[in-house]
Amino acid sequence: MSGNLNLLIGLAMGLNLLALGSSRLPSLIRAMSAQGVVLGVMPLLLEQGRLDWGVLLIALATMGGKGVIIPGLLRRAMRSANIERESEPFIGYIPSLLIGTGGTITAVALARALPLLPEHAGSLLVPGSIASLLTGFILLIGRTKAISQVCGYLILENGIYLFGMLLIRTTPLLVESGILLDITVGVFVIGIIVDRIQRAFDSLDTRKLTTLHE
Amino acid sequence: MIEIPWLLCRLLSWMLIAPLLPGIINKVKAWVAGRRGPPVLQLYYDLARLWKKGVVLSNLASPGFVIGPAVAWVAILSAAMLMPIGPVGAGLSFRGDVLLLVYLLALARFCTAWAAMETGSAFEGMGSAREVSYAILSEAAIITAVLSLSVQTRSISLVTMLAPTAGAGAVLLAAGLFVVLLAENCRVPFDDPNTHLELTMIHEAMVLDHSGPPLAVILHGASVKLLLFSVLLTEAVLPMGELGPLAAAGVLAGGILLVTVGVGLVESLLARSAFRRVPLLLTTAFLLCLFALLIAWKGGAA
Numbered sequence: 001m002s003g004n005l006n007l008l009i010g011l012a013m014g015l016n017l018l019a020l021g022s023s024r025l026p027s028l029i030r031a032m033s034a035q036g037v038v039l040g041v042m043p044l045l046l047e048q049g050r051l052d053w054g055v056l057l058i059a060l061a062t063m064g065g066k067g068v069i070i071p072g073l074l075r076r077a078m079r080s081a082n083i084e085r086e087s088e089p090f091i092g093y094i095p096s097l098l099i100g101t102g103g104t105i106t107a108v109a110l111a112r113a114l115p116l117l118p119e120h121a122g123s124l125l126v127p128g129s130i131a132s133l134l135t136g137f138i139l140l141i142g143r144t145k146a147i148s149q150v151c152g153y154l155i156l157e158n159g160i161y162l163f164g165m166l167l168i169r170t171t172p173l174l175v176e177s178g179i180l181l182d183i184t185v186g187v188f189v190i191g192i193i194v195d196r197i198q199r200a201f202d203s204l205d206t207r208k209l210t211t212l213h214e
Numbered sequence: 215m216i217e218i219p220w221l222l223c224r225l226l227s228w229m230l231i232a233p234l235l236p237g238i239i240n241k242v243k244a245w246v247a248g249r250r251g252p253p254v255l256q257l258y259y260d261l262a263r264l265w266k267k268g269v270v271l272s273n274l275a276s277p278g279f280v281i282g283p284a285v286a287w288v289a290i291l292s293a294a295m296l297m298p299i300g301p302v303g304a305g306l307s308f309r310g311d312v313l314l315l316v317y318l319l320a321l322a323r324f325c326t327a328w329a330a331m332e333t334g335s336a337f338e339g340m341g342s343a344r345e346v347s348y349a350i351l352s353e354a355a356i357i358t359a360v361l362s363l364s365v366q367t368r369s370i371s372l373v374t375m376l377a378p379t380a381g382a383g384a385v386l387l388a389a390g391l392f393v394v395l396l397a398e399n400c401r402v403p404f405d406d407p408n409t410h411l412e413l414t415m416i417h418e419a420m421v422l423d424h425s426g427p428p429l430a431v432i433l434h435g436a437s438v439k440l441l442l443f444s445v446l447l448t449e450a451v452l453p454m455g456e457l458g459p460l461a462a463a464g465v466l467a468g469g470i471l472l473v474t475v476g477v478g479l480v481e482s483l484l485a486r487s488a489f490r491r492v493p494l495l496l497t498t499a500f501l502l503c504l505f506a507l508l509i510a511w512k513g514g515a516a
Contacts, residue, residue: 014505021498094497101501105508 005045009128009162012038013104016135019155020100021093023086025078025147029071032151035132035158036066046168055168058176062161065180070154070187077191078147081198088205091142103134117166125165132159144205146197150190157183221295224305228294232437233257235444235474242478257437264430272423275332282329283428286322287435293318294442298373298449300466301459310370312360316353319398322439323349326432330420337412341419344489348404348416351496352397355503359391362507363450376446377455383506388451390502392476395443397496399436401477403487404495414486444473 012035019031040063047055089096107130114126136156140149157179164176201208237254244251253259271279296311296318298304304311327342362383363375397404400417409415412422421432448469454462487495 017498017501021494093494097494097497097501101504105504108508108512 005042006122006124008038008042008045009124012158012162013124013128013131016104016132016155017097017100019151020096020135020138023093025083025086025145026075028148028151029074029078032154032158033067033071035155036070037063039158039161040064040067042162042165043168046165061177061180065184066154066158069184073184073187073191074147074150077194081195083145083147083198083203088145089143091138096138096142099138100131100135103138104131107131107134120166125162129159129162132156132162135159144207146190146194146206149206150187150194154183154187221305224299224302225291225295228291228438228441229434232441233261233434235440235470236437238471238474239478239481242475243482246479246482257433261430261434264425264433265427267426269426269428270423272333274334279329279332279424280428282325282332283424283431283435286325286329287431289318289322289325290435290438290442293322294438296372297442297445298376299445300449300454300462304373307371307373312364312370312372312375315372316356316360319356319439320349320353322435326420329424329428333423335423337415337419338422340413341416341422344416345400345420348397348492348496351493351500352394355390355394355496355500356398358500358503358507359387359394359450362387362503362510365507366510376449377453379451379453383509384451386502386509387506388447390499390506391443391447391450392473393495393499393502395440395447395473396477396480397492397499398443399440399477402481403484404492406486409486441470444470447473 015031015035015038019028019035022028022031040059043055043059043062091099104127107127108124110130111124111127116126120126132155136152136154136159139152139155143149143152161179197209234254234257236257237252240256241251241254269280293315295305296307296315298307323345327346330338330342360375364370366383367375367378369375396402400407405416405418406414407418409418412419417436421429424432445466448466452465452469454466457465
C-alpha cells in the first residue's frame with residue numbers, strides 16, 4: 001500500500017516539474033489538473049481498509065473539482081479573454097526546473113531529519129508536500145501571466161492538501177469540503193477578474209499592473 | 215590464445231550489424247509515411263560506394279582532416295568492445311571500464327569536431343559548436359545515468375552494472391537514456407538527419423567537406439554509436455543477468471529492435487524542435503536520470 005502511495009506521490013512530484021518546464025498555458029493547466037486527479041486517488045489508497053462514504057466523497061469531490069471543474073474554468077477564462085498561450089517567464093524554464101529539482105531533492109533529504117510519526121516515516125507525503133509548495137512559489141514568483149500564477153497557487157494548495165493527508169483520520173469531512181469549495185469559488189472569481197484585466201489593459205501581463213490609475 | 219580470434223569475431227559482428235539500424239529506422243519512417251522507402255540494407259550499399267570513391271582534400275587542411283575521423287571510428291569501436299552483449303559478456307572488462315566508455319565517446323566527438331574545423335568552413339564550425347554545446351548537457355545525463363546504475367549495483371564495471379534491472383527507477387532511466395540516445399545520435403527532435411539546409415544541421419554540417427572513405431568511416435562510426443546506445447539502453451533497463459543465455463540474446467535483440475522502431479516513430483511523428491528548446495529537453499533528460507539516481511540512492515539506504 002505504501003509503495004503504491006509513494007508511486008502516486010512520485011507522479012505528483014514529476015507533474016510539478018512538468019508544470020515548471022511547460023512553456024504553454026494549456027500544458028501547464030493540464031499538468032495541474034492531472035496532479036489534482038492523482039491527489040484525489042490518494043485518500044482511497046490511504047483508507048483502503050475501511051472505505052466509508054465520507055472518504056469516497058472527498059476523493060470524488062477532489063478529482064472532480066481539481067481535475068475537471070477548476071481546469072475547465074481556467075480554460076474558459078483563457079478562451080474568453082483570448083490571451084496568448086505562451087507564458088513569458090521572469091525565471092526561465094531551465095532555471096526554474098533546476099530550482100524545482102534542487103528543492104525536491106532537498107525536501108526528500110530534509111524529511112528524513114524531521115521527527116515524524118513512525119507510520120509516516122517511510123512515505124513520501126511530507127517531501128511531496130514541501131516540493132509542491134516550492135513549485136507553487138516558483139510559479140507564483142517566476143511567471144508573468146495571471147493564469148499561470150493561478151496555476152502556481154493551485155499547485156501550492158495541492159501541497160497543503162498532501163500535508164493534510166497525514167491527518168486524514170482526524171480532519172472532519174466538513175473542513176475538506178470547505179477548502180475545496182473555497183478554491184473553486186476562488187478560481188471562479190479569478191476567471192472573472194482575468195476577463196476584466198484583459199478588457200482594461202489588453203493584456204494579462206502582471207508586470208503592467210504595478211501602478212495605480214485614477 | 216583463443217582471445218584474439220574471439221575479439222576479432224566480436225568486432226566484426228559489431229561492424230556488420232550496426233549499419234542495419236539506420237536502415238530499419240528509415241523503413242519505419244517510410245512505412246508511417248506510406249512510402250516504400252529505401253531498402254533496409256541501403257547504408258551497406260552507401261558505405262561500399264563511398265569506400266570505392268576518391269578523397270577530395272583541401273590544400274589548407276592538415277592531416278588531422280583524415281586522422282580525426284579515423285581516431286573517432288577506432289574510439290567508438292573500442293567503446294563497443296567494452297560493452298557487454300547479454301550472455302557472452304564483454305570483450306574487455308575491468309574495474310572502472312565504464313569511465314573509459316564515457317571518455318572514448320567524448321574522444322570520438324572531439325575528433326569529429328576537430329576534423330570538421332580543419333577546412334575552415336563556416337558551416338562546419340557552426341555544426342561543431344552546436345554538437346559540442348549539446349554534448350555538455352547530454353554527457354551530464356549519461357554520467358548521471360551511469361552513476362545511478364553504479365549506485366544500484368555497487369560496482370563500476372559494466373558487466374556487473376548492466377546485469378540486473380535498474381530497479382524502481384528503470385522507467386525514469388529508460389526515458390532519460392532514450393532522449394540522450396536521440397541527442398547523441400543526432401536524431402529528431404535534436405537534429406534532422408535528412409535535412410539539406412546547412413543552417414539547421416548539426417551532425418551533417420560537420421561532415422560536409424568529407425568525402426570518400428573518410429565519410430564512409432564517419433557514417434559507419436555513427437551507426438555503431440547508435441547500436442552502442444541502444445544496447446546500453448536495453449541492458450540498463452532489462453534484467454539481462456537473470457535470463458538464460460538464449461532468452462537473454464532474444465530479449466536483447468528484441469530490445470534493440472524496439473528502440474530502433476521507437477526512434478523511427480519519434481522521427482515520423484515529431485518535428486525537429488527549435489534550437490532554443492533543445493537545452494530544455496536535454497535538461498529534462500538529465501533530471502530524469504538524476505531522479506533515477508535519487509531512487510537508487512534512497513532504495514539502497516533503506
